[in-house]
Amino acid sequence: MATRTGVTPELEAAAERAQARRGLLVSLPAYVYLVVFFAIPLVIVFVVSVFGRRNPRGATVYGAPSLDAYRKIFEPGPDGSYLVLEIVWRSLWLSVLTTVICLLLAYPLAYYIGTRSPRVRNVLLVLVMIPFWSNFLVRTYAWRVLLGRSGPVTAVTSALGLTDTPMIFTVNAVLIGLVYGFLPFMVLPLYAAIERMDWSLVEAARDLYASGWQAFRKVTWPLSRPGVIAGSILVFIPAFGAYVTPEILGGSKTTLLGSYIVRQFLQARDAPFGSALSFVLMSVMLGATIVYFRTGGKTL
Amino acid sequence: MTSRWVNRVLGLHSWVVYLFFYAPIAVLVFLSFNDNRLVTVWTGASLRWYREMLQNDQVLAAIRNSLIVAAVSTLVSVILGTAAALGLERFRWKGRQLFDGLLYLPIIIPDVTMAVMMLLFFVQVFGFVELAFGPRIGLGLATISLSHIAFNISFVAVVVRARLAGLDPALEEAAADLYADRRRAFLHVTLPLIMPGVLGGALLALTLSLDDVVITSFVSGPGSTTLPVYVFGLVKRGVTPLINAVSTVMLVASMLLVFVSLVFQRGDGKVPKGTRQ
Numbered sequence: 001m002a003t004r005t006g007v008t009p010e011l012e013a014a015a016e017r018a019q020a021r022r023g024l025l026v027s028l029p030a031y032v033y034l035v036v037f038f039a040i041p042l043v044i045v046f047v048v049s050v051f052g053r054r055n056p057r058g059a060t061v062y063g064a065p066s067l068d069a070y071r072k073i074f075e076p077g078p079d080g081s082y083l084v085l086e087i088v089w090r091s092l093w094l095s096v097l098t099t100v101i102c103l104l105l106a107y108p109l110a111y112y113i114g115t116r117s118p119r120v121r122n123v124l125l126v127l128v129m130i131p132f133w134s135n136f137l138v139r140t141y142a143w144r145v146l147l148g149r150s151g152p153v154t155a156v157t158s159a160l161g162l163t164d165t166p167m168i169f170t171v172n173a174v175l176i177g178l179v180y181g182f183l184p185f186m187v188l189p190l191y192a193a194i195e196r197m198d199w200s201l202v203e204a205a206r207d208l209y210a211s212g213w214q215a216f217r218k219v220t221w222p223l224s225r226p227g228v229i230a231g232s233i234l235v236f237i238p239a240f241g242a243y244v245t246p247e248i249l250g251g252s253k254t255t256l257l258g259s260y261i262v263r264q265f266l267q268a269r270d271a272p273f274g275s276a277l278s279f280v281l282m283s284v285m286l287g288a289t290i291v292y293f294r295t296g297g298k299t300l
Numbered sequence: 301m302t303s304r305w306v307n308r309v310l311g312l313h314s315w316v317v318y319l320f321f322y323a324p325i326a327v328l329v330f331l332s333f334n335d336n337r338l339v340t341v342w343t344g345a346s347l348r349w350y351r352e353m354l355q356n357d358q359v360l361a362a363i364r365n366s367l368i369v370a371a372v373s374t375l376v377s378v379i380l381g382t383a384a385a386l387g388l389e390r391f392r393w394k395g396r397q398l399f400d401g402l403l404y405l406p407i408i409i410p411d412v413t414m415a416v417m418m419l420l421f422f423v424q425v426f427g428f429v430e431l432a433f434g435p436r437i438g439l440g441l442a443t444i445s446l447s448h449i450a451f452n453i454s455f456v457a458v459v460v461r462a463r464l465a466g467l468d469p470a471l472e473e474a475a476a477d478l479y480a481d482r483r484r485a486f487l488h489v490t491l492p493l494i495m496p497g498v499l500g501g502a503l504l505a506l507t508l509s510l511d512d513v514v515i516t517s518f519v520s521g522p523g524s525t526t527l528p529v530y531v532f533g534l535v536k537r538g539v540t541p542l543i544n545a546v547s548t549v550m551l552v553a554s555m556l557l558v559f560v561s562l563v564f565q566r567g568d569g570k571v572p573k574g575t576r577q
Contacts, residue, residue, distance in 0.1 A: 016392075019391050019392060019393070020391065020392065020393035020394060021393075022391055023387045023388075023390070023391025023392065023393035023396065024387070024391075024393045024394075024395070025387075026383050026384075026386050026387035026390075026391065027383065027384050027386075027387030027388065027391075027393075027396075027399055028387075029379075029380050029383060030380040030381065030383055030384035030387075030403070030453050030457070031384070031399050031402075033380055033449065033450070033453060034402050034403065034406070034450065034453065034454075035402070037418075037421070037446055037447070037449070037450040038402070038405065038406055038417075038450050039402060040421060041417035041418055041420065041421035042405075042417055044417065044420045044421050044424060045413070045416055045417050045420055048420055105317055105320075106317075108309075108310050108313045108314070109313065109314050109317045111310060112310040112311060112313070112314045113314070124314070126558075126562065127318060127321070128321070129558060129562075130555060130558055131321045131322075131325070133507055133554050133555075133557060133558045133561075134325070134551055134554045134555065134558075135510070135511050135528070135547075135550045135551060135553075135554050136511055136513075137511070137513055137528050137531060137532055137535075137550075138328070138531075138547040138550050138551055139324070139325065141328070141531070141535050141543065141547055142324035142325055142327065142328040142547075143324055144535065144539055145324075145327065145328060145331065145339060145340070145539055145544070146324055146327060148339075148340070148539055150338070150339075150340040150341070151340055152327060152340070180320070180324070183317075183320075183321070184321075212303060212306065237408065237410070238410070238411075240410070241410030241411060241412050241413070243411060243412050243513075243514050244513055244514065244532070247532075247536060248532075248535055248536070257412075258410070258411075258412045258514075261412050261413075261416065262412060262415070262514070265416065265419065265518070271420065274416060275416060275420070278410075278412060278413040278416045278417075279413070281410050281412065281413055282409055282410060282413045285408055285409065285410055286408060289408045
């Protein structure tokens with residue numbers, strides 16, 4: 001702000017105080033709302049995970065603080081198998097694989113859209129936005145129909161003599177559902193990064209006798225990296241905590257962390273353990289997001 | 301720039317990806333017009349399942365609940381979210397950064413964690429109310445709306461802030477120089493300028509509220525089922541032609557929202573990015 005004549009330091013300080021008061025006042029309703037309906041619930045989850053115990057009737061009683069609920073994640077179950085760790089591991093590699101496949105599918109598409117004329121570009125972009133905004137549950141359900149026992153995909157694979165067993169309720173079905181569900185989340189940030197790229201740099205590389213591949217490796221790819229990171233985070237986070245997709249397309253052997261947490265509340269009635277798992281899940285997400293912001297991401 | 305050959309491969313790849321995007325939806329819509337009770341056995345085109353849907357009281361009640369929750373949560377979160385965006389983008393104040401962080405959390409947090417949070421919170425509150433005042437209250441449309449507002453405020457704020465950040469503060473200063481008071485400057489200068497952002501935020505909030513399954517299923521009580529939660533319950537039991545019809549209606553509704561948002565955002569050139577599943 002330009003200093004004007006006649007503005008004393010006292011006046012400026014008063015103006016600053018007034019500004020601070022107004023800023024707080026304007027934000028206050030949302031602030032209070034989020035403290036009551038978000039921060040306090042978050043604290044409650046933590047309190048339940050540390051102070052809560054499940055009594056034999058499935059109710060939660062409170063006692064001295066302990067990390068038992070967290071320890072349970074690393075302990076073998078009654079049958080001696082490390083069920084929870086298996087589920088966490090499965091969620092992790094499935095979400096990483098989903099992210100990689102989405103990147104491989106989305107990058108060439110985003111590049112293609114970004115290099116079209118503005119008119120074609122807008123049409124292609126809207127065609128990505130429609131699935132992006134469409135109901136996630138419905139889009140996942142479509143695959144239940146496609147991959148089901150008498151579904152079209154099964155009909156095709158058995159006609160080709162590949163396999164008669166439907167893909168539904170397998171890990172592959174969950175993977176397809178995750179990729180299908182989150183692919184638009186990858187395309188849009190990638191497109192944004194490629195679209196605002198300075199193409200004269202690529203031309204300069206080509207003028208200096210770089211091959212097409214070299215120019216891509218040394219110029220295009222590094223310049224589009226913010227989009228790659230943003231898209232990867234936007235796919236990885238919801239995929240790791242996915243609940244709807246494994247519930248609809250997966251089976252008893254493909255339980256993911258999201259479904260397992262829900263089960264702790266709706267079936268096992270073990271609120272402390274479910275709370276501990278939710279807290280761990282949230283911490284992983286926060287970690288991933290901090291990495292994202294550290295690497296210079298801005299669009300969320 | 302790119303060789304012809306590379307261009308062709310890229311074009312072909314794009315067609316395949318678009319096919320991947322749209323084929324499942326197209327099959328679903330097509331099958332919703334199947335007359336047969338078995339989803340994948342085609343016996344003829346009919347609107348039978350749409351008729352059945354309109355006669356199904358549970359579906360109609362779920363649609364009504366969804367619309368109530370979406371309207372309430374969008375309205376409240378647009379007002380609170382826009383105010384929060386203004387407070388963060390236009391003023392410097394103590395505690396601003398803490399609020400900034402708190403505002404981002406609902407976007408980052410996984411649905412399942414938020415669902416758990418809201419359930420445990422409401423259970424505690426209900427217990428407290430019963431102990432202190434006596435009346436027994438339970439989960440219902442109010443708890444669903446309160447939870448939806450909690451995540452929608454953040455999404456609205458992010459979209460409106462993006463719009464505010466791209467705005468020239470000189471316009472507001474000019475209004476002040478022309479002796480407009482704060483209220484007038486806001487109503488006649490700032491608000492019209494950020495309107496595309498506010499509407500974009502509202503559409504995002506509406507979509508997220510109409511889509512949510514996980515959080516809603518945790519905080520809904522008997523009789524307060526929303527459409528996605530109802531459909532999710534049906535889907536878990538199997539595939540039926542009725543679900544296909546309801547799904548098609550939901551798809552058409554979201555596509556209408558996309559087109560409305562495109563009309564509003566025209567000239568703005570930017571689409572709000574980032575949404576929960």
